[in-house]
Amino acid sequence: MIHLKFKKGIQVLFVALLILTVSAFSTDRVVNDRDEDATDASGVPATGTYAQILKAAGDMPVYGHWQSFTTENGLPANKAYCVRIDGDRVLVGTSGGLAVYEDGKWKTYTTKDGLGHNAVLAIDVSQLTGDVWLGTLGGLTRWSGGSFYTFTQLNSGMPNDVIYSVACDGKDVWVATGGGAGHYDTYKDQWEIYMERNAPMHEPWTYGVCAGDGKIWIAAWGGGIIEFNKKTKKFRDYTDPDEQMELDVFPDDGVVHDITTGVSYADGILWVATYFGVNWYDGAHWKTFFDKDSGLLSNFNNFNRAVGPVVYYCTDKGLSTFNGKTWVCYQRNEDKPGGNVLITNGPKLTDGVKTTKYAVPTSLSHNFVIGVDANDKEVWIATSHGVSHGERIK
Amino acid sequence: MKRKRLIILLVVVGMLGILYFPAHNAARKHVNYMTAVDNHPLNCTRCHLHMINEGPLYKAVNRTYRSPYNLAISPDGKTLYVVAQESSELLVVDAQEGKVREVLPVGKQPHTVVVTSDGKTAFVSNEWADNVYRIDLTSFGVTDTLHTGNGPAGMVLSKDNRYLYVANSFANEISIFDLSSGEEVKRLLAGHDPAGAAISPDGKTVYVTSRRILKRPYRKPISVELTEVNAVRQRVKTRKLFHDAYIMENVDFTPSGDLAVATLIRPKNLVPSIQVEEGFMMTHGFGVIEPGDSGRIIQLLTDEPNAYYSDPFDIVVSPDGRKAFISSSGVDMVQVIDLDKVRKLIATSTDKELKEYANNRGLSSRYVITRIPVGANPKGMVISPDGKYLYVAERLDDKIGVINTGTYRLEREIDLEGPGKITVARRGRQVFNNAGGTFQNQYACYTCHPDAGEDGLVYNMAGVGMGRNVTNTQTLRDIADIPPYKWNGHNQSVYKQDGMRFSTFLTRTEPFNFDDLDALASYIMTGIKNPPNLRYNPDGHLTPAQKRGEKVFFRTHTNCGKEIPYKSRCYVCHPPPDFTDKLLENVGSLSETDDSIPFDTPQLNNLFNAGPYLHDGRAQSLEEIWTTYDPGDRHGITSDMTKDQLNDLVEFLKSIRDAKYYSKYYSEEYKPLLKALYKHNYYYDLRNGKENEENNH
Amino acid sequence: MKKVIRSFFIFLLLSISAFSFGQEKKHNYGNTPDDMVPYGRFQEAYINFFDTPQPFTGAGREKPEPTDLKEVRIGFLGPLDSTALVPQGKMMLKGCELAIEQANKEGGYKGIPFKLMVHNDFGLWGAAANKVVEMYDEHVWAFLGSIDDINTHVALRATLKMEIPMVNSGDPDPTLCETRIPWMIHVISDDRQSCYALAEYIYKVKKLKRVAVMRVDSRYGRVGVKEFREAARRIDHPIVLEIRFLDGDTVFTKQIQRIKDVNPDAVLLWGNAEETALIVNQLRAAGVDVPIFGSDRMVNPTFLKIAGKNAEGIVTTCQYDPSADNPKLEKFKKEFYDRFGEEPDVFAAHAYDGMNIIIAAIRKAGLNRYKIRDVLTDLKTFQGYEGVTGKIIFDDAWNDIGSIYMAKIHDGNFIFFPSPLDTLTSNK
Incomplete structure (x- = not known):
């Protein structure tokens, strides 16, 4: 009997050790250590579920009823780089040209119409004139009154023909290019180039640009964030305090990494995107968010755009939205229709802050999100495979 | 004794x-x-008195004329407001009495006047001052100055008189002013060299014309833009393109808004000029625009098979919408168009036929009712509110012609009390603007040299080699001191340029008589000024970029520290004040269709508005001169430059203004460089070392 | 019972060994020696970015292979005109051409010949980006390039948007892979490896303490010495002087005087062959007779020719050992000589390896850029690739952390030997 008990004991110990061993191995996985309560994962959420999502999201806008567009229903190419809501129409930059969605139909413009290149990487619309400025792989194209005119580095003072980002700021247009940041004064028809010789950049590579608060913010690839004060014409830079490419010593001490991919300013907050995490900066304090310590879906951020108090981060694992307090993220299912809305009620994960996952019947066309734009009613995203439109749920 | x-x-x-x-x-x-002839009268004063372009003798010989350009009429039809372009004044003219009642000095080179619907306020665009004066017509004083873009020209008021749309001709923009605040609220991109503006009867659409062609690939067919502005959103809605046309000066809507009409010229610049005799060089007419998204654009000619009515300027539609009047400033006529017949023609023609009409000179008899002879160089027109009278600015007669629209006769002329005497240069200006010297009145000097500048087109002046040696029209502004002329530098004087060879290759008729030729030369040598370069260099103070570019212009060493060969330095071939050494150079720009010749080094004054560039106009922008058309560093040494350095150089080049301002280059800083030029026996005009007062303040 | 107990203990042993394997101390990122790890002595990093490879989660793998191709295009981006790097660029091109020609003799891709689309990255401003656009428009399946740091970075960023697999064989800038763009792999050891090797050698092997650095004022110089400077500081021997010169400079009097002023134990030169050779001559002429160390670009016949006897004893790093007893290398050298009538250099050899990797990836993945990328970056297919330059070992950022070599000049020749870093890592 004792023998039996001993045997049983050994077996229990064996099983316990087995469990321990397996669990020890399983902690090797690098996925985010979220406490995710999957609810209603089976299918179409009842109205009550959206009510739950809205309640959980608090002040944050929630988008649903996603509709996706690909070449099958009008897009010139599935690879969409950027999107811009322009009144009643939506402009999408794809690898196959500029696609314009208006009155429920897509219309495409290509190099035959005057585009600098069919790959349109960036779009901004001048609120002053209504002119559309398109950053392409072959120059900066101005689309005005139905006509296209392209600035290139050969026919104008523009720094380089590969335009990663465009920002309209009153009469001025800023571009981020591989040859520096370019500033075009439409009144003077004059270009200025900002690069390593006249700005605090090590090299002239720039990737993002935005305007706000009397300043121009440039995401300098390898140079962090460059701030240009329009009034004083002075620059200052914000770089990674630890100066290391491979690590971040302390969070919340400044720009997370010198390789920056996006910058957007709204409501007094500067939002920074990188491939290593994201930042929030209020003019005095920096906060850093990683996928491991917040609701951010991924550290790999292609682009960001802030609209009012909300920032939209385009990650390689879906769309993350955030207002400094709550994360609301959208991720499609890889293996079945629909997706999830993930809500994190707090800027960072703590014992009391968890991520809750809500299954929804529609979601993004692809989780590799490259571009985004939103307003009070809707959000549009450009992805690696198609464009998606989400309605704001109220 | x-x-x-x-x-x-x-x-x-x-x-x-x-x-x-x-x-x-x-x-x-x-x-x-x-x-270049052996029978020109030997009379020293013909040249040496009438060619003087400054000083007391110039003032004694010449006069300042009023040169009415545009005009407006009060709502009650009793008062005309006339822009006196040359004397920079606004004249208040009693339309019935035919008397000048008031003279108000306005800004330099005023272009257009518009009057609010209550008749209490006028706005005058001052093209060479970059502003618009708001004038209280009760007290007749300037009450506000609206600062515009460069070269404010045509204007139109919104129907509620709240907004003013201004075409900035030199900057290719449309400024929109909120007149309640006097602030410019928008600046929209226009066509190239926007000129006239009109608003639709419902107030929802503003059309702005443009004179020069849009940029296009080298030697490709041309087009000119009519910019359609959505006056509700104040955004450009569409850019209506008129193919194979340019110099679209003015536009007007019919009262019902079913049509808009605009003047235009159709040049045939891609064929050799030998075609003049074949009636195929310049044709003149008007465009008809059907408003709306699907509206068509039709071009019709007012010319006849053997007669041309050159340089249409203004177009005015009668209050009943049935007629349009066109001032043909090159033939001193006003043409009357039957718009009902135009409507019928359009309605009964296929699209293909409509397209063909654009080149059909046999068609004008169907819709041109009559042609009314008027005074010299008719420009702006206005029709009385009751539609009975058409007032025409006879620019080079200093008069306002009054046409009875019932009888189509010039009933009377209102003398604007100009100097009266016609000076030699004034006579020359009349010759310059009149097409009478050209085969069948096909074009005037002015046609290719609007405002005595350049029209931006490339022509083949067919001489020895048909289709070879195409050249870009050059400006005639301030060229007195920079012979030789013509791209190949073959003409040592304006006389030669405009004499026999002119008739052989261009006018294709009898050469000018000596009186006219002398007058023409006098006008060109004395009477044509560069507009101020208010956009890039308003006061002589260079921007930081321009200063850096100036250093690049005067540099002697490359970025790598290597000395630049003497003839490869910018300032050597382009020395101030005219920025030309007046010598022939080969900068590697010869094309396969060019004879192997060097070209006359062009001046760089007011270069900013002189594109396209190079002798055949292949460079659409200054940058392209070096980025695209100078692969071997033959046009200066630029391949070592960084992009921002080239930008700086371009900014400096754009800042270069009239030669009279460049006394600064006699400063100690540049003396060694320029003296070195002198030593090298290159041309250098010391101008007696005279300081220019305008530059010193 | 015994069986149970025995199996339990066996399991326990296995578990412990598994634990110990699972908890095995990983090599520091970039093979950084323990005492040179950033902040290693006072703070563990909040996050390390390159612990795992960055996946590419975008679409594109579903694109079908084209069926009507007459040639399979592979891009080449290198300095072929208007720069002092043209000789290196031409060598790189020759290495690629040889690889392509050999692959075509072996049937190309399923009988379709490979075609090299050659682009010069030193044209107008930012030309590298424009050239990548040209390659995108030419539908290349992958490309190899380049040498200059700036041009390679510019191309890399453009690559990200155009999603063209990129193999770099000529630019040792470590920050290339540290951009985290999952479209590029490095098949040449980077300057991290060079700097750590030099730091180990100078400070620990030679036990020198006060080092003055003289570097070219370019990105190659600035980024190149960064890790050396930081490593020196971390091991308590901060460099005593960092002074710059320009490409094309011929007189270095001022810099040498400053070096003399600080009286260093050694001088580290970082620059191109011509300038560094002149510096060596002028240092020696000025009486600076301390040991001199140098960067990889000094391993060049031009350096030996200009510096002559003054070069004796100078030690540099080199990304491979051209004298290695490697049959593949011998074969390559012969074939290269037979084809071009000259000896290959470091750029030709690495380009040959890089192009062969591209060709192999295309053959394995098929004509789909995304699948080619997947193969290039899977850390399996080419992990431990035995090339003519030796074994290529990729880390999680796709940097080549394979062996770096030291080269010492003796009797007018470079004598290659393993770096102390190699010894350190192999002992781990």
Whole structure:
């Protein structure tokens, strides 16, 4: 009997050790250590579920009823780089040209119409004139009154023909290019180039640009964030305090990494995107968010755009939205229709802050999100495979 | 004593007699050389008095004329407001009495006047001052200055008089002012060289014309833009393109808004100029625009098979919408168009036929009712509110012609009380603007040199080689001091340029008589000024970029520290003040269709608005001169430059204004460089080292 | 019972060994020696970015292979005109051409020949980006390039948007892979490896303490010495002077005087062959007779020719050992000589390896850029690739952390030997 008990004991110990061993191995996985309560994962959420999502999201806008567009229903190419809501129409930059969605139909413009290149990487619309400025792989194209005119580095003072980002700021247009940041004064028809010789950049590579608060913010690839004060014409830079490419010593001490991919300013907050995490900066304090310590879906951020108090981060694992307090993220299912809305009620994960996952019947066309734009009613995203439109749920 | 005096007198007379023949011969040779003919009258004053372009003698010989350009009429039809372009004034004219009642100085080179619907306020665009004056017509004083973009020209008020749309001609923009605040609220991109503006009867659409062609690939067909502005959103809605046309000066809507009409010229610049005799060089007419998204654009000619009515300027639609009046400033006529017949023609023609009409000179008899002779160089027009009278600005007669629209007769002319006397240069200006010297009145000098500048087109002046040696039209502004002329530098004087060869290759008719030729040369040498470069260099203070570019312009070493060969330095071939060494150079720009010749180094003054560039206009922008068309560093050394350095150089080049401002280059800083030029026997005009007062304040 | 107990203990042993394997101390990122790890002595990093490879989660793998191709295009981006790097660029091109020609003799891709689309990255401003656009428009399946740091970075960023697999064989800038763009792999050891090797050698092997650095004022110089400077500081021997010169400079009097002023134990030169050779001559002429160390670009016949006897004893790093007893290398050298009539250099050899990797990836993945990328970056297919330059070992950022070599000049020749870093890592 004792023998039996001993045997049983050994077996229990064996099983316990087995469990321990397996669990020890399983902690090797690098996925985010979220406490995710999957609810209603089976299918179409009842109205009550959206009510739950809205309640959980608090002040944050929630988008649903996603509709996706690909070449099958009008897009010139599935690879969409950027999107811009322009009144009643939506402009999408794809690898196959500029696609314009208006009155429920897509219309495409290509190099035959005057585009600098069919790959349109960036779009901004001048609120002053209504002119559309398109950053392409072959120059900066101005689309005005139905006509296209392209600035290139050969026919104008523009720094380089590969335009990663465009920002309209009153009469001025800023571009981020591989040859520096370019500033075009439409009144003077004059270009200025900002690069390593006249700005605090090590090299002239720039990737993002935005305007706000009397300043121009440039995401300098390898140079962090460059701030240009329009009034004083002075620059200052914000770089990674630890100066290391491979690590971040302390969070919340400044720009997370010198390789920056996006910058957007709204409501007094500067939002920074990188491939290593994201930042929030209020003019005095920096906060850093990683996928491991917040609701951010991924550290790999292609682009960001802030609209009012909300920032939209385009990650390689879906769309993350955030207002400094709550994360609301959208991720499609890889293996079945629909997706999830993930809500994190707090800027960072703590014992009391968890991520809750809500299954929804529609979601993004692809989780590799490259571009985004939103307003009070809707959000549009450009992805690696198609464009998606989400309605704001109220 | 008397005898001694007599001997002295005889000796003097004898000496003079002896000297007469060689002096006469020398004078004859000189005149022959300068005029390129051997029978030009030997009269020193013909050139040496009327060619002086500054100083007291210039002032004594010449006059400042009023040169009415555009005009407006009060709502009650009693008062005309006339822009006096040359004297920079706004004239208040009693339309019935035919008297000038008030004269108000306005800004430099005013262009257009518009009056609010209550008749209390006028706005005058000052094209060479970059502003618009708001004028209280009750007190007749300037109450506000609206700062515009560069070269404010045509204007139109919104229907509620709240917004003013201004075409900034030099900057290719449309400024929109909120008149309640006086602030410019928008600046929209227009076509190239926007000129006239009109608003639709419902107030929802503003059309702005443009004169010069849009940028296009080298030697490709041209087009000119009519910019349609959505006046509700204040955004450009569409850019309506008129293919194979340019110099679209003005536009007007019919009262019902079913059509808009705009003047235009259709040049045939891609074929050799030999085609003049074949009636195929310049044709003139108007465009018809059907408003709306699907509206068509039709071009119709007012020319006839053997007669041309050149340089249409203004177009005005009668209050009943049935007629349009076109001032044809090159033939001193006002043409009357039957719009009902135009409507019918359009309605009964296929699209293909409509397209063909654009080149059909046999069609005008169907819709041109009559042509009314008026005074010299008719420009702006206005019709009385009751539609009974059409007032025409006879620019080079200093008069307003009054046409009875019922009888189509010039009933009377209102004298604007100009100087009266017609000076030689003024006569020359009339010749310049009149197409009478060209085969069948096909074009005037002005046609290719609007405002005495350049029209931006490339022509083949078919001489020896048909289709070879195409050249870009050059400006005639301030060229007195920079002979030789023509791209190949073959013409040592304006006389030669505009004399026999002119008739052979261009006008294709009898050459100008000597009086007209002398007058024309006098006008060109004395009367054409560069507009101020208010956009890039308003006061001589260069921007930081321009200063950096100036250093690049005057640099002697490359970025790598290597000395730049003398002839490869910018300033050597382009020395100030005219920025030309007046020599022939080869900068590697010859094309396969060019004879192997060097080109006259062009001046760089007011270069900013002189595109396209290079002798055949292949460079659409200044940047392209070096980025695209100078692969071998033959047009200066630029391949070592960084992009921002080239930008700086371009900014400096754009800042270069009229030659009179460049006394600064006699400063100590640049003296060594320029003296070195002198040593190298390159042309350098010291201008007596004279300081220019305008530059010193 | 015994069986149970025995199996339990066996399991326990296995578990412990598994634990110990699972908890095995990983090599520091970039093979950084323990005492040179950033902040290693006072703070563990909040996050390390390159612990795992960055996946590419975008679409594109579903694109079908084209069926009507007459050639399979592979891009080449290198300095072929208007720069002092043209000789290196031409060598790189020759290495690629040889690889392509050999692959075509072996049937190309399923009988379709490979075609090299050659682009010069030193044209107008930012030309590298424009050239990548040209390659995108030419539908290359992958490309190899380049040498200059700036041009390679510019191309890399453009690559990210155009999603063209990129193999770099000529630019040792470590920050290339540290951009985290999952479209590029490095098949040449980077300057991290060079700097750590030099730091180990100078400070620990040679036990020198006060080092003055003289570097070219370019990105190659600035980024190149960064890790050396930081490593020196971390091991308590901060460099005593960092002074710059320009490409094309011929007189270095001022810099040498400053070096003399600080009286260093050694001088580290970082620059191109011509300038560094002149510096060596002028240092020696000025009486600076301390040991001199140098960067990889000094391993060049031009350096030996200009510096002559003054070069004796100078030690540099080199990304491979051209004298290695490697049959593949011998074969390559012969074939290269037979084809081009000259000896290959470091750029030709690495380009040959890089192009062969591209060709192999295309053959394995098929004509789909995304699948080619997947193969290039899977850390399996080419992990431990035995090339003519030796074994290529990729880390999680796709940097080549394979062996770096030291080269010492003796009797006018470079003598290659393993770096102390190699010894350190192999002992781990």
